[in-house]
Amino acid sequence: MALGVSLLAGTTALVAPSVASAEMVFNRGNGSEPGTLDPQISEGVPSAHILRDLFEGLTAEHTDGSIIPGQAESWTISEDGKTFVFKIRENAKWSNGDPVTAHDFVYAWQRAVAPATGTAYSFLLYPLENAQAISSGEEKDLSKLGVKATDDRTLEVKLSGPAPYFLGMITHSVAYPVHKATVEAHGANWTRPDNMVSNGAFKLQEWTPQSRIVAVKSDTYWNKDTVKLDKVVYYPTESQTTALKRYRAGELDWTYEVPNDQIKWIKENLPDEFHVSNYLGTYYYGFNMTKPPFNDPKLRKAFSLAIDREILTSKIVGAGEVPAYAFVVPGVTAYDPVYADFKAKDQAARNAEALKLYEEAGYSKDNPIEIELRYNTSDNHKKIAIAVQNMWKKTLGAKVNLVNEEWKVYLETRKLKEATQAFRAGWIGDYNDPNTFLELWLSDSGLNDTGFDSPEFDSLMNQAKLEQDADKRKKLLMQAETIFLEANAVAPIYHYVTKRMVKPYVKGWENNVMDHIRSQYITIEQ
Structure with a gap:
C-alpha cells in the first residue's frame, strides 16, 4: 500500500495512512435473526450462511459451487457406490487447537439422527445404513448408524443404497462435525461466543441478538493462508427496505435481498451493483392437511388454482422469477420436469375450476370461508401475501386474514401444525438432485409442515434410494412428485432467483445456483 504525504508546518513527511493497518471487514446483510448456530439443529438460509463460515464438513465447495475436499483430504468410493472411506487432514484443527478426528464426525452424525436431539434435518442422513430406523426410534442403538472411525483419521461410511448426491449433501450443516467435549460441557449454551469451538475458516466472536453477529478469522483453520478477511459482520435485517437504506449509506457491503418494489x-x-442469478429453490404456500379446512383436497386445489402466478412474477416480485407449477425446480440434474395438471390452462380456466371446487367443498361467495394466511416478517413476503389475499377474495370470495410472525416463532408455529392453515414457505435445494426437494415430504420428515402422508410416496422414495439404475431412479422420483402434486399439499408459486446489492469493491465471489457464498473466498479491495 502506498504511503501518504502529510504537510506539517511547511515540511513534508511520509506517513503510513491509517487504512494501512485497518482490518479487512466484510459487512454482510443476512436476512432474519438465526434461531440457533448449532449445526445439527439450525434451520433456514440465514443461519446456513453463517455456519458455512464457522464450520466445515468432510467436503466443501469452491466459489462456483463445485464440490472440493474440506476436512477430508481425499476419499474412495466402492464399486457399488455404497461405501465411502474418507481420510481426515492431518492439519485439521478445532479453534481451540484440538485435532479434528473421524470420531468427531461419528459423534455429530449420531447426534443428528438421535430423536432426543430434535433435528429437523435428520432425513438428510437417511442414505446411511439404519439412519431412518434410528431417527424414528425403531432402532435404539446409535452405533448401528452406518458411520465409524477405523482410526483417528479414517472415517468409513456405509449407505443403504447408492446416493449420487452424497458428496454434495454432506456440505450441509447437519453433517458438520461438532466438538464433543464442548457440547457436553455447556449443553444448549455451547454455541455462545465464549463457549463455541468450531473448525471453519472463522470463529464466533460476538452475537448481539437482532443487531449483529461477528466472526473473526481462525488461526487454526487448515487453509487459513488463503483467507484474506479479518472479520465478517452479519446483520440480521428482516426489512429489505431498511437493508437497502443501510447499503446506500455504506453500512452494508452486501444485501441478503432487495425490496421488490425498488427493483x-x-x-x-x-445497475452495476445489482446481481441476479438462478437459484435452486421454490417459493410456495403450504396447507395444513391435518385439520379443517385444508384437510379437504378440493379446497386445497381451489386455493392453488386461484393464485395467478404470472401476475405475481411479473408485477410483484419482478426480478426474473419463473412461475412454478412443479416443486422440483426444472433443470435439476438428471431429471425431467413434472408439472401440476393445470399448467397448460389459462388463468380464466383455472379460476373457473377453482370456484367449482370451492363450491363442491361447501363454500360460495355468499357463504365464504374465513382463513389465516401466515408468513414470516418481511416486506417482500407481505406484498405477495396481500396480492394472493386479493386473488382469493376476487376469485372465491374467501375472507383471508394475514398473520405475520418473527422467523423463530413462525418456524415453531408451522412445525406444531396447530394454528397454521395456509402458510408461506420456501425450499432451497441442499444439493443439485431432485431428491433434495422430494425427501422433504416423507411422512417422517422433520420439515414436513403440511402433514402430507402418503405410503405410496414413501415407498417410491425408498425404492429410489436403493435403485442403482439412473433412469429407473429418475422415473421413481417422477412418480413420487406426481403423487405429491396431485395432493395439492402445497401451491408452488415461483422458482427463485437470488437478487442482491454488492459493492464494487467486494471481490472473490461468483454466482452459483446454490447461492453458497463462503466468506473465506471474499476480499475487500478499497
Whole structure:
C-alpha cells in the first residue's frame, strides 16, 4: 500500500495512512435473526450462511459451487457406490487447537439422527445404513448408524443404497462435525461466543441478538493462508427496505435481498451493483392437511388454482422469477420436469375450476370461508401475501386474514401444525438432485409442515434410494412428485432467483445456483 504525504508546518513527511493497518471487514446483510448456530439443529438460509463460515464438513465447495475436499483430504468410493472411506487432514484443527478426528464426525452424525436431539434435518442422513430406523426410534442403538472411525483419521461410511448426491449433501450443516467435549460441557449454551469451538475458516466472536453477529478469522483453520478477511459482520435485517437504506449509506457491503418494489429504481440507478442469478429453490404456500379446512383436497386445489402466478412474477416480485407449477425446480440434474395438471390452462380456466371446487367443498361467495394466511416478517413476503389475499377474495370470495410472525416463532408455529392453515414457505435445494426437494415430504420428515402422508410416496422414495439404475431412479422420483402434486399439499408459486446489492469493491465471489457464498473466498479491495 502506498504511503501518504502529510504537510506539517511547511515540511513534508511520509506517513503510513491509517487504512494501512485497518482490518479487512466484510459487512454482510443476512436476512432474519438465526434461531440457533448449532449445526445439527439450525434451520433456514440465514443461519446456513453463517455456519458455512464457522464450520466445515468432510467436503466443501469452491466459489462456483463445485464440490472440493474440506476436512477430508481425499476419499474412495466402492464399486457399488455404497461405501465411502474418507481420510481426515492431518492439519485439521478445532479453534481451540484440538485435532479434528473421524470420531468427531461419528459423534455429530449420531447426534443428528438421535430423536432426543430434535433435528429437523435428520432425513438428510437417511442414505446411511439404519439412519431412518434410528431417527424414528425403531432402532435404539446409535452405533448401528452406518458411520465409524477405523482410526483417528479414517472415517468409513456405509449407505443403504447408492446416493449420487452424497458428496454434495454432506456440505450441509447437519453433517458438520461438532466438538464433543464442548457440547457436553455447556449443553444448549455451547454455541455462545465464549463457549463455541468450531473448525471453519472463522470463529464466533460476538452475537448481539437482532443487531449483529461477528466472526473473526481462525488461526487454526487448515487453509487459513488463503483467507484474506479479518472479520465478517452479519446483520440480521428482516426489512429489505431498511437493508437497502443501510447499503446506500455504506453500512452494508452486501444485501441478503432487495425490496421488490425498488427493483425498477435499482436497475435504473445502480445497475452495476445489482446481481441476479438462478437459484435452486421454490417459493410456495403450504396447507395444513391435518385439520379443517385444508384437510379437504378440493379446497386445497381451489386455493392453488386461484393464485395467478404470472401476475405475481411479473408485477410483484419482478426480478426474473419463473412461475412454478412443479416443486422440483426444472433443470435439476438428471431429471425431467413434472408439472401440476393445470399448467397448460389459462388463468380464466383455472379460476373457473377453482370456484367449482370451492363450491363442491361447501363454500360460495355468499357463504365464504374465513382463513389465516401466515408468513414470516418481511416486506417482500407481505406484498405477495396481500396480492394472493386479493386473488382469493376476487376469485372465491374467501375472507383471508394475514398473520405475520418473527422467523423463530413462525418456524415453531408451522412445525406444531396447530394454528397454521395456509402458510408461506420456501425450499432451497441442499444439493443439485431432485431428491433434495422430494425427501422433504416423507411422512417422517422433520420439515414436513403440511402433514402430507402418503405410503405410496414413501415407498417410491425408498425404492429410489436403493435403485442403482439412473433412469429407473429418475422415473421413481417422477412418480413420487406426481403423487405429491396431485395432493395439492402445497401451491408452488415461483422458482427463485437470488437478487442482491454488492459493492464494487467486494471481490472473490461468483454466482452459483446454490447461492453458497463462503466468506473465506471474499476480499475487500478499497
